[in-house]
Amino acid sequence: MSDPPAGPLDSSLAVFRDPASVAVVGASSNPAKWGHWLARGALAGRDRRSVHLVSRNAGDILGAPTAPTLADLPEVPDLVALCVPAPQVAPVVDAALRLGVRGFLGITAGVPDPAGLAARITAAGARIIGPSSLGLYDAETRLHIAWGDFRPGRLAVVSQSGQVGSELAQLAQRAGLGISRFVSVGGQADVTMADLLDDLADHARTAVVALYAEGFDDGERLFAAVRRLRRAGKPVLVLSAGDSEAGARAARSHTSALTSPAEQVDAACRAAGALRLPTPAALVDVAACLTADVAPRGRRVAVLSDSGGQGALAADCAHRDGLAVPRLSGGLADEIAALLPPTAATDNPVDLAGAGEQNLSSYTAVASALLRSGEVDTVLLSGYFGRYGLDTAALARAERDEAAALAALPPRYRRALVVHSMGAEGDTAALLRDLGVPVFPTVGAATQALSGAVELDARPVRDAPAADPDVLAPRGFWETRAALLRAGIGFPEARLVRDQPQLLAATGELRPPYVLKATWIEHKTEAGGVRVGLADGAAATAAFDTMRRHLGEGAYLLEEQDVRPHVTELIVGARRAPGLGPMVTVGAGGTRAEVHRDTVTECAPLSPEQALDMIGRLRCAPLLTGWRGAPPADLDCLAQAVVAVSRLITRYRGDRVELEINPLRVGPDGAVAVDALLLAPAEGHDTQGEA
Structure with a gap:
């Protein structure tokens, strides 16, 4: 709702x-x-x-x-x-x-x-x-x-x-x-x-x-x-x-098995413009950045250090946490070089090369040049600053004065300053914090907090979906297939068959090779409820007789097999997560979906742009964009299918509704659903609709 x-x-x-x-x-x-x-x-x-x-x-x-x-x-x-x-x-x-x-x-x-x-x-x-x-x-x-x-x-x-x-x-x-x-x-x-x-x-x-x-x-x-x-x-x-997979042990669909409670909460947080953190310490670190006098915005970071080693480590941490450490322009590098000894590094990271010990004001001079340049969004000061006064009492007053000068820079230039200090417990660090500059005892904590604050700042707020309380999920095979077809999701040509005459009639109307499926079985491969590569009517008849002896009478499906080259199999599923509302999941599909566990989950419904973003975050995404010279898949068609599933799940009432296409075969000429499952409560019991 x-x-x-x-x-x-x-x-x-x-x-x-x-x-x-x-x-x-x-x-x-x-x-x-x-x-x-x-x-x-x-x-x-x-x-x-x-x-x-x-x-x-x-x-x-x-x-x-x-x-x-x-x-x-x-x-x-x-x-x-x-x-x-x-x-x-x-x-x-x-x-x-x-x-x-x-x-x-x-x-x-x-x-x-x-x-x-x-x-x-x-x-x-x-x-x-x-x-x-x-x-x-x-x-x-x-x-x-x-x-x-x-x-x-x-x-x-x-x-x-x-x-x-x-x-x-x-x-x-x-x-x-x-x-x-x-x-x-x-x-x-x-x-x-x-x-x-x-x-x-x-x-x-x-x-x-x-x-x-x-x-x-x-x-x-x-x-x-x-x-x-x-x-x-x-x-x-x-x-x-409660990030537990206990609920997945009894999952009836791949989507349920692949989506943990934590992933659902993460999706709800993203949609609401919030950020989930793993520990209380990590949360407070991000809060320190967000409550700074100027909160970080943008991923471009200049690393400023009085140690080449600490600067390099800070740059590595920033990169690992998704931040950019861009090369500085020639003009800015020259401006900084004029402030420092000849041995200083002025590219990014910037190494003071002992200038801090000679004159503490070099910290503010270089940080000011970086912040006013417009080439970076944040300066990360990493290293000894904050320790001078702790180790040398005669420097305590000068270091605090320099801290006050540093703290005045973010309001002046409307760009952020974040500090990693070896003296994070000292008076200088306390003064920086009081003046609105976050200070961290480790560089990893600093870059993780900075990354979290930037991610949250860039995260838009999405409106919650509207739901029609009068719409029930379709019941039965043909209704489910029809709903998906109406939503714009393609399927191979197929016929329902219950006996040999119907099967033979279907083979005359469809093109081989064929696929035969038992429509009422949820996980067909494990139960022997699917046969592929049936070359002609005789092969289809033999497979039908064998399957019916083992599985009994019922509605079987004879389908044209999708034999297009350069196809990638994906799973597109949706469900109403109890308490959290409709969710959609995209991932590597097929019978090995649980092995790959390569999925992305978001709150439904989605826009085409949001669907494309989900697809791009998959580890298997390179397979869709021309892996090793193969033609790229039709990503717009794939995104349309994801959007369609995300909209369908918002229309159906009930917390136990699940809709899944697995696999959705995506190639250069479009996407085709070759198996689908719908689970929904109806009149006090579950009914299944398969396509």
């Missing part, structure tokens, strides 16, 4: 942004307990809101008085943090609802019947985050009801796992980013990740959003929120768990 309209913000979530009053139920004086951390964080914001502590044990906690129950408080709190044993949660909630509480933060794990509890809360017009939440933090409103400390910053974290979210926050703090908002969603009994992402669209402090999800049951709605954030100028970086 298409993205729902953005509409007004959900006012019921305002209680989790800036409540006028907060109560921590289960507050504790024991520093090892959750109730202590929640109380400490909440009390830090009492100059903005009233904070109440509820504890069975009367007395002060952290210098603040406590009350034995919510009813004993002087006012009804807007937001109640639940940090009591699981059996006590429901009675506390019911009492709070009677008082008129508007919001709950469920910290406690193992709460009985969380769905029923959430239903009572929402029926009363209130909302709950959790249960099993690690907490909530908002730098904009100084709301802190969570375990741990947070440094204010520009990265928002929405995490299904509290501990993963906490790790992201800690890594962000070390990288000098800090957190704008932190929400551990826990069990999502009511408020969901999608709700919280939508609620960040107008959050002034947030520049980048980190999302950790362990499942995508509500993925289409979640990625609709991701699209809205990207269009609001807040890119989303995604971590996900």
Whole structure:
């Protein structure tokens, strides 16, 4: 379905942004307990809101008085943090609802019947985050009801796992980013990740959003929120768990077997303009580039180093990560040479050749020449800078001054500066970070982060597909074949046959050689349900008799065999990925599709340009473009077939619909489907349509 309209913000979530009053139920004086951390964080914001502590044990906690129950408080709190044993949660909630509480933060794990509890809360017009939440933090409103400390910053974290979210926050703090908002969603009994992402669209402090999800049951709605954030100028970086092939073990189609959950999430991220990263550290590294004073745009990188070896390694890393390290023009190389010793390298990488030790200002002079030239998009400074002050105290002041001068260059020239420093833990590096320049301890981390930021910047946002809820997938062989033919996908001439007279009539109408297939079998080769190269009617009759003895009566297909030269076999499949919507896959096809595992998956529907891009990303793509003197395949016809399949899958309702052509034989004179499979739910059971 298409993205729902953005509409007004959900006012019921305002209680989790800036409540006028907060109560921590289960507050504790024991520093090892959750109730202590929640109380400490909440009390830090009492100059903005009233904070109440509820504890069975009367007395002060952290210098603040406590009350034995919510009813004993002087006012009804807007937001109640639940940090009591699981059996006590429901009675506390019911009492709070009677008082008129508007919001709950469920910290406690193992709460009985969380769905029923959430239903009572929402029926009363209130909302709950959790249960099993690690907490909530908002730098904009100084709301802190969570375990741990947070440094204010520009990265928002929405995490299904509290501990993963906490790790992201800690890594962000070390990288000098800090957190704008932190929400551990826990069990999502009511408020969901999608709700919280939508609620960040107008959050002034947030520049980048980190999302950790362990499942995508509500993925289409979640990625609709991701699209809205990207269009609001807040890119989303995604971590996900569950990259398992367990679901593929029982797959009935090649497409299902070849497409992992991670590949489907990657496709959804690409369509929504988001980027999935493999680890929390990698995510924070990309976020550091995106939140820089000037974020990287474009793949052209100038490597600037005070070591020839480190410069060469940085250039290699940049190349491996898909970045370009272009040769500098003669004029620019001459300009840089005039700033450096005669032994300096001025091509790219640029090697200062000791000029930094003689005069630290050479760093800024060369970086300035590179950035204002227009020949590169980013300068990657790699090596010793940041270490001078650590190793030689007398140079500390001068190095910090040079760092400030370097940090002033990106805003001046509107091009990015990224630093790899051997002193990434020092004061100079900290100053660079504070001034909006990302600094990394390894050159590989720097180039990977730079590549990720550039890739995300270049990634457009695609609208979610519109679906017609009244369209059912075709049922049976002829309907499936007819649907594919109407969509513009070619098939060899063929006839359905059920007995010898029909077979003999078909041989008189079709051109040999023939192919004979049992249409109701999904994987025909393994079951002996296909025979190829049948030279004449006698061979076709013999094959038909043998196949019918082994497989029984049914609808068999006699087809003209595609014997065109210079043909490549591909697979084109589509399915509705549960929670994520329609997907299309293109890959190396035939009976060895699972062996090659050469596929590309994207969200459907596609444009012809997007289909051609998918085809070009295949490892087998050279076979289609004139491999070893062979004539090139008709790529436009292939792309049209991919587009047709991608559009068909968006029209069919149901999460278990699968459509597959394998193989699609592509040659210089077009593409022909020689086997196809459709699986779709109908009236409570699966039906198959084969062509």
